[in-house]
Every structure is written in C-alpha cells, then in structure tokens.
Amino acid sequence: MITSPRKHIFASVAAIIAAVIVASVIASAFGAASERVLTVFFISLIAVVGMGVYSGNSGILSFGHLSFMAIGAYAASLLTLPAQLKIATLPKLPEWLAATEMGLLPAALIAVLLTSVVALFIGLAIGKLEGSAAVIATLGLLIIVHGVAIGWRDVTRGSQTFFGIPTVTTLWVAAIGVIVALIVARLYRDSVSGLRLRAGRENAIAASAVGVRIRRERLISFVISAALMALSGALIAHFLGAISPKKFYFTDTFLLLAMLIVGGMTTVTGAVTGAVAITIVTEVLRRFEGGFSVAGLDIPAVFGTTQIGIGLIILFAMFRKPDGLAGLKEWEERLFPVRPEGDTGADIAPSVNSLPLTAKGMTMQFGGLTAVNDVDITLNPGEITGLIGPNGSGKTTLMNMLSGVLVPTEGEFFLGSEKLSGLVSHEIADRGIARTFQNIRLFTNLSVFQNVLVAALSTRSGKNAETRAATALMRMGVAQHADAEAGTLSYGDQRRVEIARALACEPSLLFLDEPAAGMNREETDNLMETLRGLTRDLGLGILLVDHDLKLINQLCDRLVVLNEGHLIAEGSPKDIQNNPAVIEAYLGPNRQD
Numbered sequence: 342m343i344t345s346p347r348k349h350i351f352a353s354v355a356a357i358i359a360a361v362i363v364a365s366v367i368a369s370a371f372g373a374a375s376e377r378v379l380t381v382f383f384i385s386l387i388a389v390v391g392m393g394v395y396s397g398n399s400g401i402l403s404f405g406h407l408s409f410m411a412i413g414a415y416a417a418s419l420l421t422l423p424a425q426l427k428i429a430t431l432p433k434l435p436e437w438l439a440a441t442e443m444g445l446l447p448a449a450l451i452a453v454l455l456t457s458v459v460a461l462f463i464g465l466a467i468g469k470l471e472g473s474a475a476v477i478a479t480l481g482l483l484i485i486v487h488g489v490a491i492g493w494r495d496v497t498r499g500s501q502t503f504f505g506i507p508t509v510t511t512l513w514v515a516a517i518g519v520i521v522a523l524i525v526a527r528l529y530r531d532s533v534s535g536l537r538l539r540a541g542r543e544n545a546i547a548a549s550a551v552g553v554r555i556r557r558e559r560l561i562s563f564v565i566s567a568a569l570m571a572l573s574g575a576l577i578a579h580f581l582g583a584i585s586p587k588k589f590y591f592t593d594t595f596l597l598l599a600m601l602i603v604g605g606m607t608t609v610t611g612a613v614t615g616a617v618a619i620t621i622v623t624e625v626l627r628r629f630e631g632g633f634s635v636a637g638l639d640i641p642a643v644f645g646t647t648q649i650g651i652g653l654i655i656l657f658a659m660f661r662k663p664d665g666l667a668g669l670k671e672w673e674e675r676l677f678p679v680r681p682e683g684d685t686g687a688d689i690a691p692s693v694n695s696l697p698l699t700a701k702g703m704t705m706q707f708g709g710l711t712a713v714n715d716v717d718i719t720l721n722p723g724e725i726t727g728l729i730g731p732n733g734s735g736k737t738t739l740m741n742m743l744s745g746v747l748v749p750t751e752g753e754f755f756l757g758s759e760k761l762s763g764l765v766s767h768e769i770a771d772r773g774i775a776r777t778f779q780n781i782r783l784f785t786n787l788s789v790f791q792n793v794l795v796a797a798l799s800t801r802s803g804k805n806a807e808t809r810a811a812t813a814l815m816r817m818g819v820a821q822h823a824d825a826e827a828g829t830l831s832y833g834d835q836r837r838v839e840i841a842r843a844l845a846c847e848p849s850l851l852f853l854d855e856p857a858a859g860m861n862r863e864e865t866d867n868l869m870e871t872l873r874g875l876t877r878d879l880g881l882g883i884l885l886v887d888h889d890l891k892l893i894n895q896l897c898d899r900l901v902v903l904n905e906g907h908l909i910a911e912g913s914p915k916d917i918q919n920n921p922a923v924i925e926a927y928l929g930p931n932r933q934d
C-alpha cells in the first residue's frame with residue numbers, strides 16, 4: 342500500500358521516466374564522450390538512491406553500502422565472463438561456475454538476489470545496534486568485504502584486476518536501470534514500511550509506542566537498498582569491463598555519500614540533486630586538476646583537486662543546507678500540497694476492551710536511585726485516573742514502565758489476565774495501550790496527517806487506517822493542520838496532535854503525561870472537555886499526569902499520589918485534598934503554620 346496521494350506518485354514516476362529519456366537522447370546527440378559521462382552518472386545515481394533508501398529513511402548513515410555494490414559486481418561478472426577466460430584466469434573456480442556464461446540481464450538478477458540474501462543476514466546483525474554503533478558497524482562491513490575480495494583470490498583474482506567482463510552496459514541499459522531504481526526508491530519512501538521507518542527516524546521511542554517495529558522496517562529497507570547497490574555494481578562492472586576491490590572502497594564511498602548528503606538524504610529528489618551537483622563539480626574540477634593557465638599565468642597541477650572540491654561542497658552544505666540542497670520534501674510534495682479530505686462522518690470506534698490494567702510491585706531503579714518503589718496500581722476502563730506527586734516522584738517512570746519504554750526492575754502488570762510486563766513498546770501498543778510524552782515526541786518532519794496515519798497503520802492490523810487517522814485528528818480538533826509539518830505547530834496543537842496519534846491506535850487505555858503543560862487556561866479547559874468526551878463516548882480509560890490541580894480535580898474519578906517513588910495515597914479527589922500525607926508531601930515536612 343502506498344500512503345501518498347496517487348497524483349504525487351504518478352507525477353514522480355512520469356517525471357523520472359521523461360527526464361531519463363530526454364537526458365539520454367540529448368547525450369546521444371552529443372556523441373560517445375557525453376554518452377559515457379551520462380552512463381556513469383546513471384549508474385552512480387542508482388547507487389546513491391540505493392544508499393538513500395536505507396540511510397535517508399532510517400537516518401542511519403551507512404559507510405558499508407559499497408560492499409553490496411562489490412558483491413553485485415563480482416557475482417554478475419563471474420556469471421557473464423566468457424568460459425574460456427574463466428578457465429584461463431580463474432582455474433580454481435568450481436566447474437559449474439566456470440562453465441556458466443550468461444547474458445547481463447539474468448546475471449544481474451541473480452547478483453541482485455544473492456546480494457539481497459547476504460544483506461538480509463548482515464541487516465539482522467546490524468539491526469541490533471543503535472546510533473553511532475550501527476554506523477561504525479557499516480564501516481566494519483566495508484572493510485570486511487574488501488578484505489574478503491582481496492583474500493578470495495580463486496574467485497576474485499584478489500587485488501589484481503578482474504578483467505574481460507563483457508562491456509554490455511550501454512547508455513540505454515543504464516537508463517533502464519536508473520528508471521527502475523528511482524521508481525523503487527520513490528515507491529518505498531511512501532510505502533507503509535517507508536513511512537514507519539521515517540517515523541522511527543524522527544523519533545524511535547514514539548514510533549515504537551504507536552506500534553512500529555523499527556527493526557523490521559530497517560531490515561526491509563536495508564535489503565532493498567542493498568539490492569539497488571548490487572544492480573549498480575553489476576552495471577558498472579559491465580560498463581568498465583574490469584574491476585578490482587579498490588573500486589568499491591573508501592574513495593567511491595566518499596563520493597557517493599557526498600552526493601547523498603549534499604543533495605539531501607531523505608528524498609529521492611535530494612539524491613538526484615546531489616548526484617547532479619557533485620558530478621558537475623567533479624567534471625569541471627577534473628579538467629583543472631592537471632594544471633591550467635589563465636591570462637598567461639600558469640596554475641600548477643594540484644593532485645586531489647577534485648576530492649578537495651567535494652570536501653568543500655560538503656562543508657558548505659553542512660553549514661548552509663544541513664538538510665541538503667533539496668530539503669526534506671520531494672519536489673512533487675512541494676508542488677502539489679495535500680489537501681486532506683474533509684468530514685468523513687465517521688468517529689473512532691468505541692473501545693472494545695473492557696479489561697482493567699493491574700500492576701503489582703512496580704519498581705524501577707536507576708543505579709542507586711529507586712525512582713519507583715513497589716507501587717501497585719489498577720486502571721479501569723471508562724475511568725480517568727489522575728497520577729500526581731511532586732517533581733521527580735516517579736510519575737513518568739511509572740508510565741514508562743507500563744508502556745514498555747522501560748523494563749521494570751521488579752513488578753509485573755496485566756491487562757485482564759494477559760501478562761504485559763516483558764513485552765516491548767510496540768507489542769503493548771498493539772494490545773490497546775497508547776500514550777503521549779511529557780516532552781512532546783512528534784515525528785517533527787512528517788506532516789500532521791502522516792504522524793497520525795503511521796499510528797493507525799501500525800496497530801489493530803492497520804485496518805481502516807486512513808479513516809482512523811482522519812477521525813482522530815477531528816476528535817482532537819486539529820484536522821485543519823493535517824498537511825502542516827508537525828514541528829511547525831503551536832505547542833498546544835502539538836500536544837493535541839500527540840493525543841490524536843495515540844487515539845489513532847484505537848486504544849482502550851490512554852496515558853497522558855502532562856498534556857496541559859504549556860497551555861493557557863482556555864486551552865486547558867478545552868482539553869478537559871475533549872478528554873471527558875473520550876471516556877464518555879468511547880469508554881476509554883485514561884491515566885493522567887498533570888500539575889494543573891483544577892484539571893486534575895475536575896476531571897479525575899480517582900487519584901493516585903506518588904512521593905519519592907512510593908504510593909502514598911489513593912482515593913477520590915476530595916479524599917486526597919484532605920489527606921495529611923499528601924499535604925505534607927506537597928508542602929514539605931518543615932511547614933511551620
């Protein structure tokens with residue numbers, strides 16, 4: 342399923358095909374030299390968009406993708422190399438492989454498949470890592486595959502040139518390859534998996550909390566991107582006719598990453614822009630590299646002019662355009678902004694679940710600090726429970742444990758009779774527990790609608806996702822902002838979008854961590870009305886943390902009070918107001934009057 346409007350995808354695909362054909366026709370008209378430049382450009386572009394499928398959507402920079410290009414190149418070449426030549430130059434090849442002599446198309450397909458399988462295993466391993474550890478692992482991958490290519494002499498000829506590959510990659514072959522790659526990358530970006538992955542890139546904790554299985558989505562994109570790299574590798578090998586391991590190492594990694602970063606990782610538009618910009622600059626600088634003369638002045642040859650030039654462009658991009666020349670949106674997204682559908686007349690389905698959540702002995706230790714200490718709590722459907730206590734008393738930590746963000750040191754909790762403790766965030770979300778965060782965690786660079794849609798797609802089997810997303814936005818009164826980037830909204834509206842995103846999961850229990858923080862009185866009163874509607878109309882149970890005692894007292898059926906990690910009181914708002922332990926916790930033991 343594609344999550345973008347049809348018009349966008351159609352415009353994008355049509356433009357890709359038209360641009361590639363027009364460029365190819367023009368280059369052919371200018372003769373063989375320009376044909377070669379464009380062919381190499383197309384093949385590089387396949388690799389750049391390939392890297393973008395993973396790095397752009399996941400936000401994890403990969404230094405290792407050239408190794409998939411290498412695997413694709415060597416695998417395809419071994420299949421197309423004339424049998425006679427194989428016997429002469431690679432005498433130790435297994436017989437079946439030595440005898441194989443295929444055309445480029447089947448060889449490339451096999452190489453792409455083989456690389457995808459390799460990437461699946463590597464992706465499973467790298468997927469366990471986060472942040473810079475993942476980036477460093479990709480670097481390790483590059484070095485390992487390079488090492489294997491050099492060491493596995495019987496198959497790769499080691500560091501010697503692997504030559505005699507049929508040079509069958511013409512301009513039109515590369516053109517078809519790049520059309521395929523661009524379309525795959527564009528469709529992936531707006532596929533369900535792509536949207537989930539981008540949500541995870543924007544905020545991993547929030548994405549898990551709305552049901553996204555980030556590792557799975559990362560793996561999918563890793564395999565697709567490796568497949569595109571393999572295609573690029575197969576094509577470049579059959580363009581050059583000879584390859585060696587150093588072709589797929591740091592120099593080209595740097596070049597392709599530069600294209601991706603300068604253009605903008607997060608879009609296909611960016612990958613193309615960056616590839617064009619860097620190609621033009623390198624083509625120009627290469628002409629000057631051997632020295633030149635201006636107005637009688639001889640400028641000597643400077644070795645590495647091209648590399649220095651690329652370095653300077655990266656620096657310029659980092660300072661002036663950190664999101665890349667193309668920014669964060671595809672060109673067609675800028676040209677045709679989405680106008681979301683109006684009133685669908687539907688409403689969020691009432692909560693189907695009428696089971697209480699019971700937690701026993703919840704304890705969380707951070708080093709020597711016991712943030713939550715042996716707390717028992719029950720949350721009932723259709724009831725609003727207020728969780729109050731001074732700053733640092735453990736309210737957020739308790740919520741984090743009950744939503745799977747933190748693993749409790751001790752204690753367990755159940756929904757009805759099903760044990761939820763031990764499950765991870767997205768599994769808990771799938772069982773009908775949704776939440777917001779004290780410090781707002783929206784997917785800042787996604788539209789408001791996409792923020793909510795990704796939640797709807799990732800819970801309750803993704804059924805009726807668009808309708809659920811739209812109705813959740815309407816419920817929270819933020820439907821008019823559907824097309825805006827979430828990060829551009831006012832504070833109060835961002836909090837409402839966050840609640841809408843949680844509602845799109847169709848939860849039976851909703852955790853709200855200081856939803857009224859930063860809101861003025863009028864906004865708070867509005868919010869109170871909305872929340873009341875949620876329990877009344879949908880039968881939702883709510884766990885509400887807030888410091889606004891008016892909000893708490895008017896809204897909550899029951900209050901639970903924490904102090905220094907201990908549950909010190911529980912009861913109706915009236916009981917709590919007069920509870921001496923609570924008064925002391927809030928006002929301190931040294932109260933004189």
Ligand code: ADP
Pocket residue numbers: 707710712730731732733734735736737738739
């Ligand atoms: P509240 O939400 O009631 O203000 P928290 O649950 O955020 O309180 O914090 C409870 C205590 O646990 C505080 O002392 C806080 O500093 C500590 N704490 C919270 N999260 C962490 C963490 N990830 N690592 C270490 N200490 C933490």
Ligand code: MG
Pocket residue numbers: 736737738779
């Ligand atoms: Mg808190």
